[in-house]
Amino acid sequence: RINGQRLISRLERLGEIGALPGGGCCRLALTEEDRQGRELVISWMYELGLQVSSDAMGNVFGLRPGTEDSPPVMTGSHIDTVRTGGIYDGNLGVLGGLEVIETLNEAGIVTRRPLCVAFFTNEEGARFAPDMMGSLVYVGGMSLDDALATKGIDGQRVGDCLEQIGARGSEPVGNPDVHAYVELHIEQGPVLEESSITIGAVEKVQGISWQEFCFTGTSNHAGTTPMRLRHDAGYAAMATGSFVRELANRIGGDQVGTVGALQMEPNLVNVVANQASLTVDLRNTDNDRLKQAEAELLDFIERLAEREGIEVQHRTLARFDPVPFDTDMIDCVEASAKAFGHSVMRMPSGAGHDAQMLARVCPTAMIFVPSVDGISHNINEYTAPEDLEAGTNVLLRVLLDLAG
C-alpha cells in the first residue's frame, strides 16, 4: 500500500511553485514556473533511483528497470496548469506514479517489465494549442517541427520557450515502444461525487473541438453611428458566445460548449470594435453530434458575418475524435478497485488527457478519483486525502498487474 501522507506532501510541495494568493497555482506550460516544477520533479526521480531522460519535445521519463529488458509499463500525466489551476490536475498522475515507485523501492519489489513515470509537455493547451501537445508529438500525431513552431497566446513559440527554460531534451521523439499506459487523474467533474463513488474506470475520452474566430469590422463612434450602419466585430464575438450556449443546450445530452477567451480591439467604451477574436470549445462523447455542433457553429458564423458586413478568419486549434480505451485495461482498473473494496463505476472523461494520445500506441486506461463540487481549472479544486490514496493504491495494483 502506498503512503498517502508522502504523496500529499509532494503534491503540496509542487503546488508551491506558481502558488496563487488565494490557493491553487498558475504554472503555464514552458514558463519559469514550469521550469522550477520540472526541476523539482526530476530531482525526486533521481532520489528514487530512476533513469531520467527527456526528449526533444520536453517530455520527461523516469525509468525503473525490470528483470526483463522489454517495453516498459508507463504511467504519468503532466505538471503544467491553467492560469487558475489547482494542485491536483495532472500533478496527481505524476506524483502518484512516483509514490508507487517509492512504495516498490521500500518493499524491495522488482517487476518483470520496466516501469516508467512520465510527464508530458503542455497538456493543458492553455498557453499553446492544441492541448496534450507533448504526448501527441510523442506518439507521432503531430510533427515536432509543427509543435515547436506553435505560437502561444502571448505570441511566443514553443520551440523558443523550450530552449529558454532548458527543457529541450536529447532523445528524439516518435516511435515510442510502450507495453501499456495507465494514468491516474482527478475527475475534474461532478459525476463520481454525485454518485458517491470512489474510483472511476475511464472507458473513453470525449471528442474535443477547439475553434478560433477572428472578426474584422470597422471601428466607429459609439454615439454617432446608427445601429444599421455598424460593422461591429465585438458584437459578432458576443453573439457567437450567446449562440454557443444555445447550441450546447439544444444538442443536449453531454454536449458542452464554452467561449473561454475573447479579446476586443480597441476595447474602449465609446468605440465600436474593429477587431474581436474568441475561442470556442465544443465537446461530445458522440463524434457525429460533435460534428453537427461544429457545422451549426460554422453556419451561424457565416450568416452572422454576412449580415453584419464583417470579415471572419477561422482556425481550428485542436480537434480530437472521442477515444475509447482498451477493454482489458478498463477491466483491470475495475478489478483492482474492487480488490481494495472501493466502489467503482465506468465513465467517460470530459477532459482531454495524455492517455488519449498514448491509446494510439498501446493498451491504455485511466483511473479517476472524485473532485469536490466537480470543480477544476479553479484554485478551489480539491480531492480528499483518502480518495487520493485510494486512487494511488489502485494505480499501484494495476501497474503490478501489467508489469508482472
Add this chain to the structure above:
Amino acid sequence: RINGQRLISRLERLGEIGALPGGGCCRLALTEEDRQGRELVISWMYELGLQVSSDAMGNVFGLRPGTEDSPPVMTGSHIDTVRTGGIYDGNLGVLGGLEVIETLNEAGIVTRRPLCVAFFTNEEGARFAPDMMGSLVYVGGMSLDDALATKGIDGQRVGDCLEQIGARGSEPVGNPDVHAYVELHIEQGPVLEESSITIGAVEKVQGISWQEFCFTGTSNHAGTTPMRLRHDAGYAAMATGSFVRELANRIGGDQVGTVGALQMEPNLVNVVANQASLTVDLRNTDNDRLKQAEAELLDFIERLAEREGIEVQHRTLARFDPVPFDTDMIDCVEASAKAFGHSVMRMPSGAGHDAQMLARVCPTAMIFVPSVDGISHNINEYTAPEDLEAGTNVLLRVLLDLAG
C-alpha cells in the same frame, strides 16, 4: 477669410504626434503623446501672441485681449484621441480657433470682447471616465478631487498622470466667467454627408449613459462541467452584449447601444471564466427613452445574474442628460453659414462634446462639418479640405459676431 492650407498644415503636424502605422493617431489623455501634443499647441498659442494659462485640471486657455476687459468669447475643443482616432476629432475645434486668431492678427482686427481658444483635458473618456471630464470640472459639474482620483483603464489616476506629464496648471478651477462658447467639430456621423449639406448648426447633444458591469462566477473546466452547473461570467458578459444590440433596435429611433470594451478572466480556451467585465454605452436624444433603455438593461442584468448564479457589480461611468443649445447662438451659426452661401441644417449631436458642459455656464452652440462615410474613432476619419475651411470661416464669423 481663414487660410485653409495653414489650418490643414497644423492639423497634419499635430496628427504626427501619436501617428499610427496605417494613418490616424493614438493620443490618449494624459499620456506622453498628449504631453507632446499640448507642448506643440501651446507653442502655437505663444507664436500667435496669446496669453496662455492652464488650470489645476490641465485645461489650457489662450487669451487674445479685446478693447474691453470683459468675459471672453470662447472657442475650443480637445486634443486627446481614442486609441484608433483620426486627426480631426477635437483637434479641428482647437486649431480652427487658432486659425481664426491668426486671421484676425493678419487683418489687424481687435475685437471688443476678448477671445479665448481653449482645449480641455480628457474629452474622449477613452482612458478615464467620464468623457468631457476637463470641461465638466471647469464648469463645476465634478469636483477637482473626484476627477484627480479617477482611475483609468490602466489603473492609473488622473492626478498622477497630470503631474507626470507636467500638465497640472496653476489656475484654480470653477466659477468660469465666459460670455459665450462656440465649438467647431467634425460631425463624426453620416447625416450631413447623406444630406449633401456643408454645415450643421447643432441644436442639442443627445443623452449619454455609460455603465460598467463586473460579473463574478466560478472558473471551471470547459470539458467536464455540464451546462446546467455553470456559473459562467464570460457568458453573462456576452449575453449582455447581445441584449444591448436587441434593446437598441427594439427602442428604435435614434437609440444606440454599444459594448465597446470587454475583458474575461482567466481568458483561456478551456476554462469557464470566473470574471468578466464590460462597458455599455447607451444614447438617446430623448431622456425618457434613454431612462427606459437603462431600466431594461438593469432588469436584464439582474435576471441574468440570478439565473446564472453569478454576482454582479455595477458602476455608472458617465451619465449626461440631453443638452439643448442656446437658440440665439444656433440662429447665429445658421446665419453665418448662409452668409457664406453654405448649405446648413439644424441637427443633434450623437457624440458628447465639451460644448455641452460649457452650456451650463454660458450661451453655447456648435458648428459641424461633414465626416466622409460617417466614420470617426477610426484611423480613416476624414473631412474634405473645403469643408474644414467652410466650418472655420463660419467659426470666424460667429466669433466676430459675438465679440463685436
